Amino acid sequence: MKLRDFFYALATSTEVYARFRREPEAAMKDAGLSSDQCEAILAGREENLSQLLFHELPDHLASKDLDLTITLPPPPPQYDVVVSGPIAKSVSPPATAWGEPDSLWKRSGLTIVGTGIRGGLQTTAEARVCIVQATKVLYLLADPISETWVQELNPTAESMAPLYLKGKHRLVAYEAMVDRILSCLQESGDVCVVFYGHPGVFSNPARESIKRARVNGFEARMLPGISAEDNLIADLGIDPGQSGLQSYEATSFLVNKINFDPSAGLILWQVGVLGEVLWNPPHLAVRERLPLLSSYLTEYYGADHEVVLYHASPYPTSQPEIERIPLSDLAKAKLVFSSILYVPPNGRVKFDPDMADKLGLNWRSGR
Numbered sequence: 001m002k003l004r005d006f007f008y009a010l011a012t013s014t015e016v017y018a019r020f021r022r023e024p025e026a027a028m029k030d031a032g033l034s035s036d037q038c039e040a041i042l043a044g045r046e047e048n049l050s051q052l053l054f055h056e057l058p059d060h061l062a063s064k065d066l067d068l069t070i071t072l073p074p075p076p077p078q079y080d081v082v083v084s085g086p087i088a089k090s091v092s093p094p095a096t097a098w099g100e101p102d103s104l105w106k107r108s109g110l111t112i113v114g115t116g117i118r119g120g121l122q123t124t125a126e127a128r129v130c131i132v133q134a135t136k137v138l139y140l141l142a143d144p145i146s147e148t149w150v151q152e153l154n155p156t157a158e159s160m161a162p163l164y165l166k167g168k169h170r171l172v173a174y175e176a177m178v179d180r181i182l183s184c185l186q187e188s189g190d191v192c193v194v195f196y197g198h199p200g201v202f203s204n205p206a207r208e209s210i211k212r213a214r215v216n217g218f219e220a221r222m223l224p225g226i227s228a229e230d231n232l233i234a235d236l237g238i239d240p241g242q243s244g245l246q247s248y249e250a251t252s253f254l255v256n257k258i259n260f261d262p263s264a265g266l267i268l269w270q271v272g273v274l275g276e277v278l279w280n281p282p283h284l285a286v287r288e289r290l291p292l293l294s295s296y297l298t299e300y301y302g303a304d305h306e307v308v309l310y311h312a313s314p315y316p317t318s319q320p321e322i323e324r325i326p327l328s329d330l331a332k333a334k335l336v337f338s339s340i341l342y343v344p345p346n347g348r349v350k351f352d353p354d355m356a357d358k359l360g361l362n363w364r365s366g367r
């Protein structure tokens with residue numbers, strides 16, 4: 001059996017997934033997997049699985065840019081840059097209020113959904129229904145299993161990934177995506193657009209297409225999904241309720257000199273494309289820029305402060321990549337294109353006894 005068929009079954013059938021969790025060896029044996037495939041699954045390393053999976057891919061799904069010496073899947077599309085420029089201006093639609101969400105249950109108009117990071121297993125039931133019922137589906141996904149799943153759910157599904165042109169500004173691709181979404185909407189009256197993760201998190205074309213759809217008289221809505229940040233919270237066991245949590249895009253964090261609070265947790269997205277505005281996988285220049293980030297953070301945390309490079313696996317059998325390193329080693333870390341950098345709080349909270357008293361907190365007795 002092909003590994004991708006087994007993964008497809010894991011992602012889409014809760015029975016297959018439940019059986020695998022109960023008795024993994026028996027489930028894999030019954031599925032007819034080879035011993036290499038079983039070993040790779042049991043080892044739980046996403047990079048080994050990715051190698052096997054990409055060798056099995058049909059041509060139409062295999063990325064032309066794929067370099068098999070890279071052990072992880074090709075980078076998921078990065079579609080939110082905060083750096084502005086002449087093209088950024090042309091992307092903005094006419095000024096319009098975001099407006100209240102349109103009836104969530106309605107099929108007409110534009111519906112934007114997310115698959116979560118593990119398409120199928122992390123996709124909400126309502127998002128799945130929207131994908132199935134849409135007259136036309138467009139998608140931008142980061143792994144081949146989610147892609148196959150969406151295509152199976154709705155045969156009209158069309159990838160927007162070809163709109164990324166190597167060497168071009170990423171905003172050019174976003175603009176082309178918004179155009180494609182709007183023209184499908186004009187044609188069919190109802191479109192579902194599927195992004196990985198949460199569709200509203202770092203997703204320029206999702207926001208822009210909703211605004212433009214409304215300006216053009218269509219209903220439009222977004223349904224929430226499970227983001228990479230949600231996976232990080234679960235996998236690293238952090239709780240925003242304890243010290244707070246700040247979330248920024250890495251490049252914009254640096255260039256805008258964000259006024260952040262080192263006593264709260266800090267999430268930096270898109271650290272794997274630090275300083276990149278062009279679509280140029282595998283974005284090799286990023287590594288040379290990492291010292292800029294580490295020395296900037298060192299000013300606030302010190303060189304020994306432990307940070308975490310995190311990558312959630314799209315496959316339910318693989319462990320997330322979690323690399324804990326001192327800030328001083330950031331430039332040497334194993335960087336995955338779709339990594340998040342998590343900087344834990346420095347523990348120096350400024351306690352205000354007067355405010356605690358005013359709030360009636362009985363802190364002096366330690367209770």
Ligand SMILES: C[S@@+](CC[C@H](N)C(=O)[O-])C[C@H]1O[C@@H](n2cnc3c(N)ncnc32)[C@H](O)[C@@H]1O
Nearest residue numbers: 079197198201202227228269270311312338339
């Ligand atoms: C354009 S954003 C898309 C985020 C997505 N909409 C979400 O809700 O997670 C891409 C960035 O998300 C983060 N990301 C995407 N996939 C990830 C994963 N599997 N694990 C960790 N971070 C991920 C990385 O920082 C990456 O550069």
